[in-house]
Amino acid sequence: xxxxxxxxxxxxxxxxxxxxxxxxxxxxxxxxxxxxxxxxxxxxxxxxxxxxxxxxxxxxxxxxxxxxxxxxxxxxxxxxxxxxxxxxxxxxxxxxxxxxxxxxxxxxxxxxxxxxxxxxxxxxxxxxxxxxxxxxxxxxxxxxxxxxxxxxxxxxxxxxxxxxxxxxxxxxxxxxxxxxxxxxxxxxxxxxxxxxxxxxxxxxxxxxxxxxxxxxxxxxxxxxxxxxxxxxxxxxxxxxxxxxxxxxxxxxxxxxxxxxxxxxxxxxxxxxxxx
Amino acid sequence: xxxxxxxxxxxxxxxxxxxxxxxxxxxxxxxxxxxxxxxxxxxxxxxxxxxxxxxxxxxxxxxxxxxxxxxxxxxxxxxxxxxxxxxxxxxxxxxxxxxxxxxxxxxxxxxxxxxxxxxxxxxxxxxxxxxxxxxxxxxxxxxxxxxxxxxxxxxxxxxxxxxxxxxxxxxxxxxxxxxxxxxxxxxxxxxxxxxxxxxxxxxxxxxxxxxxxxxxxxxxxxxxxxxxxxxxxxxxxxxxxxxxxxxxxxxxxxxxxxxxxxxxxxxxxxxxxxxxxxxxxxxxxxxxxxxxxxxxxxxxxxxxxxxxxxxxxxxxxxxxxxxxxxxxxxxxxxxxxxxxxxxxxxxxxxxxxxxxxxxxxxxxxxxxxxxxxxxxxxxxxxxxxxxxxxxxxxxxxxxxxxxxxxxxxxxxxxxxxxxxxxxxxxxxxxxxxxxxxxxxxxxxxxxxxxxxxxxxxxxxxxxxxxxxxxxxxxxxxxxxxxxxxxxxxxxxxxxxxxxxxxxxxxxxxxxxxxxxxxxxx
Numbered sequence: 001x002x003x004x005x006x007x008x009x010x011x012x013x014x015x016x017x018x019x020x021x022x023x024x025x026x027x028x029x030x031x032x033x034x035x036x037x038x039x040x041x042x043x044x045x046x047x048x049x050x051x052x053x054x055x056x057x058x059x060x061x062x063x064x065x066x067x068x069x070x071x072x073x074x075x076x077x078x079x080x081x082x083x084x085x086x087x088x089x090x091x092x093x094x095x096x097x098x099x100x101x102x103x104x105x106x107x108x109x110x111x112x113x114x115x116x117x118x119x120x121x122x123x124x125x126x127x128x129x130x131x132x133x134x135x136x137x138x139x140x141x142x143x144x145x146x147x148x149x150x151x152x153x154x155x156x157x158x159x160x161x162x163x164x165x166x167x168x169x170x171x172x173x174x175x176x177x178x179x180x181x182x183x184x185x186x187x188x189x190x191x192x193x194x195x196x197x198x199x200x201x202x203x204x205x206x207x208x209x210x211x212x213x214x215x216x217x218x219x220x221x222x223x224x225x226x227x228x229x230x231x232x233x234x235x236x237x238x239x240x241x242x243x244x245x246x247x248x249x250x251x252x253x254x255x256x257x258x259x260x261x262x263x264x265x266x267x268x269x270x271x272x273x274x275x
Numbered sequence: 276x277x278x279x280x281x282x283x284x285x286x287x288x289x290x291x292x293x294x295x296x297x298x299x300x301x302x303x304x305x306x307x308x309x310x311x312x313x314x315x316x317x318x319x320x321x322x323x324x325x326x327x328x329x330x331x332x333x334x335x336x337x338x339x340x341x342x343x344x345x346x347x348x349x350x351x352x353x354x355x356x357x358x359x360x361x362x363x364x365x366x367x368x369x370x371x372x373x374x375x376x377x378x379x380x381x382x383x384x385x386x387x388x389x390x391x392x393x394x395x396x397x398x399x400x401x402x403x404x405x406x407x408x409x410x411x412x413x414x415x416x417x418x419x420x421x422x423x424x425x426x427x428x429x430x431x432x433x434x435x436x437x438x439x440x441x442x443x444x445x446x447x448x449x450x451x452x453x454x455x456x457x458x459x460x461x462x463x464x465x466x467x468x469x470x471x472x473x474x475x476x477x478x479x480x481x482x483x484x485x486x487x488x489x490x491x492x493x494x495x496x497x498x499x500x501x502x503x504x505x506x507x508x509x510x511x512x513x514x515x516x517x518x519x520x521x522x523x524x525x526x527x528x529x530x531x532x533x534x535x536x537x538x539x540x541x542x543x544x545x546x547x548x549x550x551x552x553x554x555x556x557x558x559x560x561x562x563x564x565x566x567x568x569x570x571x572x573x574x575x576x577x578x579x580x581x582x583x584x585x586x587x588x589x590x591x592x593x594x595x596x597x598x599x600x601x602x603x604x605x606x607x608x609x610x611x612x613x614x615x616x617x618x619x620x621x622x623x624x625x626x627x628x629x630x631x632x633x634x635x636x637x638x639x640x641x642x643x644x645x646x647x648x649x650x651x652x653x654x655x656x657x658x659x660x661x662x663x664x665x666x667x668x669x670x671x672x673x674x675x676x677x678x679x680x681x682x683x684x685x686x687x688x689x690x691x692x693x694x695x696x697x698x699x700x701x702x703x704x705x706x707x708x709x710x711x712x713x714x715x716x717x718x719x720x721x722x723x724x725x726x727x728x729x730x731x732x733x734x735x736x737x738x739x740x741x742x743x744x745x746x747x748x749x750x751x752x753x754x755x756x757x758x759x760x761x762x763x764x765x766x767x768x769x770x771x772x773x774x775x776x777x778x779x780x781x782x783x784x785x786x787x788x789x790x791x792x793x794x795x796x
Binding site: 009010011012013014056057058060063064066067068069072078082083084085086087088089090091092093094095096097098100101103104105106118120121147149150170172173174175176178179181182210212214235236237238257258260261263264265267268270271272274275 | 619769
């Protein structure tokens, strides 16, 4: 069955969609209007909107350098059949964000039926800058560049010592081009040497791991010489590392869920069932 | 239609029972408890304008039995466990700068938990660029510490001198630089939070699955007490630059704001004044590089001291039926936008140039840097004039809504139209994002007769919120819900959404002791 993608609010850059649509179809539709969901790991694009919003990624994207939720509103069916609908808004202070009861909950608290997703302008041009040096220094450069309001849109690492780190920036506007120039200046200040951008490499990208910023040095150091890892959905605090299954075997999985909130999560599930 | 507290005439407060006090002394120690009438009265109120009007009638919301001062999360945990066993309501209180009655108890018999001894203020973690701070620390003290260390949080609400970090989180506060740095919920890395059960939890980001931080932010002390928070911080900007623009109509300016943000620029200040606010703050005879008037302040609307009685009467007379005053908007349609850029020199220059191009394309006239620089110097003033309005026999209140860009202008006109018969109304647009914007309305009314003033206040809110709901706006952007907006929560969340909120409360606070009556209709 082909699910219809609903309307696009071009002023707010919001798209209304049933949750059974694949994220890739949403992205395709957005691109026809010059919009995008921004950099996302391949696994997200393979999923349905519902799987993305209810899964561990919880509909996350990067906005202003911050990992945020790209759902502006959701409609959820609870166990008793009742339907909860939140209001799309840029921000709200009408109490806690109850959408987050359901986002990332693996469907255990309700089934997300529909969503309004935020989009951003599709960038037409980009610039890539590459530097080589010790993994530790490259990680420090990467971390510094991600602590600006707009982090790089992507990164590619070729393992070794020296390793090569290539950062990808949008280049549609003067501000974005200045941003890339500042990153190159910073690399030189770190004492890194200019390198050729690695270029396209045929590789399966079927291994993914969320990597917090304080583990980027470990990640860069663990990549075997000549192996490639891509970083996407880069925020100040975290990025998603993507590589082949073969390379992934050498890399640590970094983010563990906290168990401290499990009793509260359990009680919340029970309270919702009594709803 | 709102649920308001049981008001009491001013008089002697009933003494709490000896058994209660000895229990509390055992739990916290005698130094962490106050039963003084002054402390109890202070803890019973915030800056809610409606409560100020009640006071004019000699009526007060119920004072707590005692005020408790936990010094760390474990103190709060012991209080909550004890109160849960006995079903005693607990109302968290911080700087009391809220404007919606969030700390006002609905009934007598509650305990107030004052957060001001949760005062950890350690130097920031330079390596991680994060800072951890106690919930009771005043915003201004936190930012001053960061400034000394070469950082900023990027959060500058008008209440910064009197609001606490915990209050910011409780209400999902927004500061004047929100367009660049986000709202407070965007800045939190980790919370320390004591649930109604007495459990101490540490929701943190990023984590796979549920983002619990989003659930505790904005919970107004009804899910738990935030005792400490860790925030992302930024290096203090090397350069900052202002520029102001006058647009022929508000719609031109809104288009420019949207275009600037959607292009990827993040100005630190993006503040548009509606025609009335512009007329009062940036009169045409004051334009130019060197001669801007001061930024909006309610002093502009009110006679200066000494306030002669006839003038005061004249103003109150005019405000009983504010339609004529609201007609001022028809005299002039132009609107002034103040832009601020900060960061490193390269980004400030590139961003300012790009923003200038957008403003010029939207028919903006460049007013130069002076209006913005002056705004920066005087930006805390307008809130300081609110008490003057009350002293003069009037009332003033504010309402912050938010909506996607497609609805901003329509929402502005709809609320102004709805409110025009009830209150003098002006607005600015000061928290903007790539997908939408907040509108901050200021309402002014007469209240020499407090009962009439209360009626006018109620009518103003009802008209404004009904218009906002009909336009599809969220009814709060950064003040929270409190008691003033509680009745409207269901309009926004629906019956099913209220059920989810109740389930969340039951999970965090099964005994229902935390700030009862809030988030209920």
